[in-house]
Amino acid sequence: MAEAIAFDAAELLLRKLTSYAYQEVSRAYGVYKDLRVIKDTLTIVRCLLLDAEEKKNQQHALREWLRQTQNICSDAEDVLEGFDLQDKRKQVIKDSRSTSMKVRHFFSSSNPLAFRIKMARQIKDIRNRLDKVAYDGTRFGLATINVEPGLVVHRREMTYPDVDASSVIGRESDREEIIKLLMQPHPHGDDDGDKSMCVIPIVGIGGLGKTTLAKLVFNDKRVDQLFQLKMWACVSNDFDIRQIIIKIVNSASTSKFASTSASSVTFPHQENINNLDIVQLVSCLRSKISGQKFLLVLDDIWNDDRAKWTELKDLIKVGTVGSKMMVTTRSKSISSMMGTVPSYVLHGLSVENCLFLFVKSAFKEGEEEKFPNLVAIGKEIVKKCHGVPLAVKTLGSSLFSKFDLNKWKFVRDSEIWNLEQKKDDILPALKLSYDQMxxxxxxxxxxxxxxxxxxxxxxxxxxxxxxxxxxxxxxxxxxxxxxxxxxxxxxxxxxxxxxxxxxxxxxxxxxxxxxxxxxxxxVAKEECVLVQSNTRNIPEQARHLSIFENDSLGHALFLKSKQVRTILFPIDRVGLDRDSLLDTWVSRYKYLRILDLSDSSMVTLPISIAKLEHLRVLNLTNNCKIKRLPHSICKLLNLQVLLLTGCMELETLPNGLGKLISLRQLFITTKQFVLPQNEFASFKHLHTLDFYRCDNLKFLFNGTRQLTFVETLSVQSCGSLESLSLYSFPKLQTLYLADCKMLTMSLNNESPIQRMPMRHLYLEEFPGLLTLPRWIVGIADTLETLVITKFPNLKMLPKCFTALTHLKRLDIRHCPQLSTLPNDIQRLTALEDLRIYRCRELCQKCRPQFGEYWPMIAHIKRISIGKQKLSH
Missing domain, CATH: 1.10.10 (Arc Repressor Mutant, subunit A)
Known part of the structure; x- marks a missing residue:
């Protein structure tokens, strides 16, 4: 993915260089002219990158050129971040009003004069390196291409309607469902109230067989009896109205159902239709389909421009009542835009069908009986395909007439992305979707x-x-x-x-x-590396490391490059168990943005953690031995996310936490009895605050100041918490409360009830509640989501419940005593997702078709009662 990452890195860097903020700061530090030259050169290099994408496979040296370009962009981003960091240092010093801090700042390497000299030297280096890659790019013969890479994609081959039905495996039931839809009268019409044409979308991931299913339906004899005219047009990448009309007209002309008496007007032969102007084409189209009951298939839709779709739809609204369209697309938003009935979401094939298709692709007929050992391996290979028929065909065909056991084992044990791919195989098919992004x-x-x-x-x-x-x-x-x-x-x-x-x-x-x-x-290739026990080396180009196994943690394995930006431990119970390795990472990877130390076994963090000036995310989740954090952590002025969830031995938060002026999300587990509200009030960007198993907290804060920045508050399993004032969070939009046994749900807010802007409310495990709290009235005008879980004694919903006229999602779980819904629940006109689970009597009353509440809830778009899910 070097070319895509290099282009995107150049895009991000250009966006920063052209921003007003960077122009102002560059003038302030006397580097405006240098940054302007860098911007101009980078604009040229950015255009060369697109040509490099097309030519990289022909010229090996281009791959190295792409790597160099990417490295320069990353280094330049680090340099530019120096400006941000310097401004944040100034802000902290200003807020502290500390003379000693100002003196230390003057004598440090970040004082204005030293900083100006350092930045000028680094920017000059970036400029020189960028000049060189620009020169090398033109020496390679690269041309400047001034288009987005998303528009330069490999096009899919045009499809056609013919199919050998006997060769299609496992789509019989899908065909029957689509034919049922074609046989039904159009129930709703489109948004304009027009009932002359129904549009049925088939949606699913690439390679799933949407086009094949459309072909099966198109060629079914029952469909021939339903329609006077059948037409097929492959739309693919461009939604060009003129070209689509030509394809529809050509398809209508060659259809064996085309009526010879549809119009007395004569038009040029098919080979001359491209010479017609748009007025003539439209006239030709209407002549072909007017008064006909037709089926039109638009295959492979990518364009989500509603105006273009409306334009085409208006042109073909000349068929008789009962005309229908089928469209295939990978996009749910496109299917929703085009469809007049719910999308038909295509799923994968069964394991049995996949194996049948694999054997058919890998062997000549009957040949598999001679190689039961290979078929046994084939059963394991198809599991990699997860029901996608193109993936099955890709792997099966790659082994056709190859009876070497080792080759079959190689395919079984390799990732699909490591196997050779032809242009029509699964990864190129999926990459079409990637290219279109x-x-x-x-x-x-x-x-x-x-x-x-x-x-x-x-x-x-x-x-x-x-x-x-x-x-x-x-x-x-x-x-x-x-x-x-x-x-x-x-x-x-x-x-x-x-x-x-x-x-x-x-x-x-x-x-x-x-x-x-x-x-x-x-697409990530060497950029992102998964570190496992069998990993022997990490590519020099690696920037993001994800560690899957503790056995892989060795000093010698980790590269000395300073380019590493991410270290993750994404798997539960896999974490760092050596302090010395962390010391190595801190000293070596000074440009780290993300350091995930979750599930590690450290007793403390090194004071040197403050050297990671670029760090944005520090994850210490489930570090059960940490008792204290070094105060130096408060020097991480770029830190956006700090996760301390599950640090059960953490005695106190570090002093000076308010200096983390970039902090956006803070997750806390602590033994403290109370938190210093003044520290929290210093935050200007913190919008998410999460408390988990803070067993000693009786009150969240020891002050009365409002935290006007917090939008999301989560408090879970804080067993001693007695009081929580929602008025301390005037901008709160999301509240999650769970398993706080001492907390009274009045939340000190019952009198007087005030309006709050809350949109999402989650209440879990409050056995003492018999109904919902009265303060819910105060969020009636804004609440969109309400989740009620594990209320064993909840017997009724309050009378004010149906005042929640903006409620979109209602989820009720594990409330065995709740047996009724409000009689006027139909007043919740915005409700589109209703879930009721483990509420025995209420589930019975809401049973589809038969429950007494069913007539009141049947109109809701998505309903899940017990294990039964329904969608309209």
Whole structure:
């Protein structure tokens, strides 16, 4: 992925160089002209990078040129961060009003004069290196290409409707479901109230067989009886109205169902249709389909421009009632935009069907009977494919007529991304989706490779990483970066890259399809490295390390390069068990952005941790031996996320915590009885505050000042907590309260009830409550998510419940005494996701079709009662 990462690194750097803030600061430090020259040279190099993408396989030296370019961009980013860090030092000194601190600052290497000299020297070095790669790029014969790399993609071959139905495995039930939809009358019409045409989207990941399914349906004899005219048009990357019309007209002309009496107007032969202007083309189109009951398949849709889709739809609304369209796409958002009925989400094949298809691809007919040992290995190989037929065909075909046992074992034991791929194989097919992403998504996507397959991502696991690495860009200056990162997640989900996505409002979790994980490994290549017991060396180019096994932790293994930006321990109970190795990392990797020491066994952190001036994320989760943190940790002025969850022996937070002026998220487990509110009031960017098993806390803070910055507050298993004033958090949007046995749910807020801007409320394990607290009235105008879990004595929902007119998600679990819903629950018109689980009597009353409450909730878009899930 060198070319993509180099381009994205150049993009990020250019964005910084052109920002008003950097222009101002460069003038202040006398380096404006140098940075302007760097920006101009980098603009040229950025354009050369796109040509390098096309030519890198022909010229080996280009790969080294790409690496050098990437290194320069990364080094330049580190230099520019020096400006930010210097400003933060000034801010801390100003806020401290400490004379001694000002004197120390003057005599340190970061005083204004020393800083100016250091920066000038480093910027001159960057300028010289960048000039050299620009010169080398032109010497390689690279041309400047002024387009986004997302628009320079390898196009998929045009598809056609013909298919040998006997060769298609395991799609019989899917075909029947789609044909049922084609036979049904159009129930709703589109947004304009037009009922003449129904659009049925088929959506799924690349290689799943969407086009094959559409072909099966298109060629079914029952479909021939339903429609007077059948047409097929492969749209692919460009949603060019003119070209689509030509394809539809050509398909209509060659259809055996085309009516010869549809119009008396004559048009040029098919080979001359390209010469028609758009007016003639539209007239030709309408002549072909007007008055016909037709089926039109638009295969492989990528474009999400609603205006273009509306334009095309309006042109073909001339068929008779009952005309239908099928569209295939990898994008859920596109299928939602185009569909007039719920999308048909295509799933993978069964293991049995996968094995049947694999054997068919790997052997001549009957040949497999001679090689039962190979078939046994084949059973293990198909597990890697996770139901995706193109992956099965790719691996099966690669072994066709190869009977060497070792070759089969090699395919079984290798990651798919390490196997040779032809242009029509699975990884190139999936890479089409990757190529189509905007640049900000492509660079984020690669970091899924740092986590193991089948990993369950929770809210914040990867979004904090993206933010820390500077990959998330606000669309305006005040936008919350975590909210933008959540939008990135939603977009990846829409593109069918994520599995088992569970949206619970502020919180969410998901998995990544194994083949998508293979794609992430494929595009990340040497940039991201998984460190395991069999890892013998780490490439010099590696910037992000993910350690899967304790046995892999050896001093000799870790490279001496200063380029490392990330060290992760993503697997539970795998962590650092040697203080000496941490000392090595701190001294060697001074540009670290993310240091994950979760599940480690350290007693303390070294004082030298303060040398990691660029550190954004420090994760100490479940470090059960740590009693104190060094005060030097408060010098990490770039730190955005500090996780101390599960540090059960931590006696106190370090003094001076308020100096962490960049802190955005703080997760705390401590033995303290009370927290210094003045320290917390110093934070200007902290929006997430989490308390877990703080057993001695009776009150969160020892002051009355409001924490106007906090938007998300989580308090869990704090057994001594008696009081919590929500008025201390006037901007609170998300509240999670769980298992706080001494906490009265009045929260000191019952009188008078005031309005709060809360959007998401999660209440868990409060056995003493018989109903919900009265203060919920104060959030009626804004609440979107309500989750109630483990209320064993909850018997009814309050009368004010149906005042929650903005509620989108209602989740009720483990409330065995709750047996009724409000009679006017239909007033919750915004409700689109209802889940009721482990509430025996209530589940019975909400049973689909038969429960007494079913008529009141049947209109809700997504319903899950017990284990039964329903979607409209």
């Amino acid at each position: 905007p640049s900000y998504l492509r660079h984020c996507f690669a970091y899924f490779s740092l986590y193991p397959k089948d990993f369950t991502f929770l809210a914040g696991d990867i979004t904090s990483l993206w933010v820390a690495l500077g990959l998330v860009q606000p669309r305006n200056g005040n936008e919350n970066l975590e909210n933008v990162a959540r939008e990135y997640i939603d977009e990846l989900h829409s593109r069918s890259f994520l599995l088992d996505f569970d949206d619970i409002g502020h919180f969410f979790n998901f998995k990544v399809h194994d083949l998508v994980h293979d794609l992430a490994l494929y």
